[in-house]
Amino acid sequence: MDFQGIHDRLQAIQAPGLQGADEPREPDPENKKDKGRFGDPFVLVDAKLLPAFLQVCRDDERLNMDLVADFTATDPAKDDENLWINVQLLSIGQKHRLAIKCMIPKANAVMPTSVPVHRSCQWHEREAAEMYGITFEGHPDPRHILLPDDWVGFPMRKDYEFPEEYHGISCK
Amino acid sequence: MLTPIEVVEVAAASPASAQGGTNMLNELLAKAPRPEFVPDWVVPLNAILIGVGILVAIVSLNAMFGTWLERKVSGHIQCRYGPMRVGWHGWLQPLVDGVKLLLKEDMIPKGADRVLYVIAPALVLSSVLAAMTAFPLSREFFFADIDLGLFFILAMTSTTTIGVVMAGWASNSKWSLYGAMREAAQVVAYEIPLGISLLVPVMAAGTFNLIEVSDMQSGGFGVLNWLIWPWVNPLMLPAFLIFFVAILAETKRAPFDLPEAESELVAGFLTEYSGIRWSFFFMEEYAAMLLFCVVGSFFFFGGFESPLTSAAGGMFGDGSVLHQLAAFTTIVVKGFAGIFLMMWLRWTLPRVRIDQIMTMGYKYLTPLALLCVLLAGIWEVFLAPYLPWR
């Protein structure tokens, strides 16, 4: 299925949390400031309902998204209010992909965990949590994964300030 | 020809004489001129000291040559040369390594049991040195002519386990402990098939004494009377195979090198050892390899007997120096042929797992060895007396 087909199917089964779709477009020739949008199309999903959405995608026989290929977060800009959660779903049986984007506010970056639906999210969520300061409610193992356990701050946020030193080692 | 039961009875009746009849060292020293004031008891004492010196020299030279050979064999198997820099084809490499090991810092881990940690390598080495005393270098030159030589060797080599377990425990490292426990389990499991499989040639030969076993295989151009041949006893080949597998396990050689399995247990019981203490374990390993290979060649492959020995005996007379030299060469060549085979296996095969090694030892090798003994006994008692060539 192509993206349009997947989106239609999602609307047909009334997938929980589906907020819309974003498809690439050419720049508007009349508006000089508009540079367009390139790359992949994706669907926008409510972060609070992401696990339910993933479950529907997995269990629907025509979507059959049985693999979470990637689960990560993005900080689009320093002055942006939101963080993005980017999920790439992959269907082994139907051989198609779906990109999902969720917006969560930086001020209150809390969302439910998707581990009960896909266990592969476990380490991805741990990484997103330590790097972006997102709290995944109900995560079975909310430890740091790549960073040391005592690391302060969320390094992948755009407003992150490097510490002066770490355990007496200068970071500058 | 004695029946097996008689063999055991006779062997048990005769006391193991540590200073057996014709020790060449003793004789030579007794003949040597000495000042009046030196008492007689100095002679055997000197003989013992010199013997120990020779033994230590043999063990260290064997370890040096063994490590060099191991590197060379592995290198050539793996499409490379091995050591090439020090001396011709790196033959001085073990010497340099020895110096390096001696100069290395002698470390004892903080949490280790210091006493046991220090004793363990010495215990390991001394037990194999003790076993080496039963190894005759030629028909006339030996350190101890023990009637129960085979029993003595088996008993002494199995005490190395105590040293290894001690080392593993004293290191206070979990990997060392794993290695030690594996060693204990493995050696205990393989002592049994090792001992039982050796009973087959013992029955055929009718003696436990290494020199006597060698003597009874003489004749037939130095080859045809070896015990391994099926016309002597058809059960000898399976017994030898069991024996060979068992000595691989006893000497901790691949594919049975579980106690020091480097990819699993870092280095097993050797993990915390360094420097000269570490090299003691290596000397033990190579000495045990040589010893078991020599035992194998005595009990299966004719011992001193070879075309070379019989030719030397025929040309220069039995017991002449050249004859003895030929005997010595023969046994060394045979021993190192066995060691080469072990090295070849080590650099070819993957390692087995602990449960597989135990299964093999207890479930297959031990019953098979017992079956071999039974069938060999039937052959020796009922068939061998009627064979024209026996």
Added chain:
Amino acid sequence: MTSTAQETHEPTITRSDEEVVLDSGEREFMFDVRTQDMEVNFGPQHPATHGVMRILMRADGEVCTGAQPHLGYLHRCAEKIGENVEWLQYLPYTDRYDYLAAMNNNLGYSMAVEKLMGVEIPRRALMIRTICAELNRIGSHLIAFGTYGLDLGAFTPFLYMFREREWMMALFEKICGARLTYSYIRIGGVFNDAPPGWLSEVERFCDTFEEKWKEYCDLLMVNHIFVKRTADVGVIPVDMALDFGLTGPMLRGSGVDFDLRKDMPYELYDEIWKDKAFEIPVGTGEKGTLGDCWDRVYVRVMEMMESIKIVRWCLAAIEPGPVIADIPKTLRVPPGEAYVGIENPRGELGHYVVSDGGKVGVRVRVRGPSFVNLAVLEAILPGALIADAIAIIGSTDIVVGETDR
């Protein structure tokens, strides 16, 4: 004790002096022995972790009862660097995460950026890219297979495989000057054309490799001890594999016929697949259970041969032409976001790039297959013997540079 450890030892052993009837029907008497679980630090400096990784293992004697991988010893902030350097400058960093398959990493990153830019890649460049990626796949699988033998105690095959890998690296050295971190596949094509005689040498390499490959199969794959050590060990059922998001040989070892080169083809693979030039080997459970260590290794070994076929197809079809599209020195990537997943030797290597139209990326996310594949250890290690744990870790074929990035 022919049954495996998983059957005879449950993770939590209740010991009593009553008899226990096992699944296999055997009766086992458990005596009232008090044993204490021991925590063993498997790594960071352990010979079998293939890098600096630490697994905190709880063991009851030789049986592992729990395992917890600890990562991050090799964390080099690759993603943060991606947000601070220009698009083209990031390319050398991609070499560093999966250092055994650097060409594939270059390819994945380049494709992600190209997707945003919408450049047309010259056909010769695509050919050379495919040849390099497949040769590198062979090299990576050689390491995986060789070190797997090393983990199981067979030292020699490892060095045989290094001999062939050496030639592969010499080929790469001739084409780009580097032996490990190539940065050869660039955004828009490849850095330069293959030197004269290079393609014929690749052909000679293929001929030689096919002979040697048979030797490896005889030496290790069908070796009785090797089969005993790997069959029925570390079984990953299909649903577990999908649940943990495994890809690549890990997934195919469990019997799932899915390969991005075939099912979601990129670059030239569509043509090659339609030409029926290669096949996708899938685990069959030939020596034991479907999805055991042997199957995973089998898939890797067979894949090397398929890579040779792809290389041969490209060698037959390659034609002269330009090797790089017209790309400015300072890239300004149009705004947008793109995810490109390619078939790395270890599984799906995903690059998720976000651009706001500037010289520097907003987000460069690397989805490393090793990172995802490693997570399954937590589930399959408990119940295995220590020696089996080594076999299982080896069969996941991780590169720690990629798990930690």
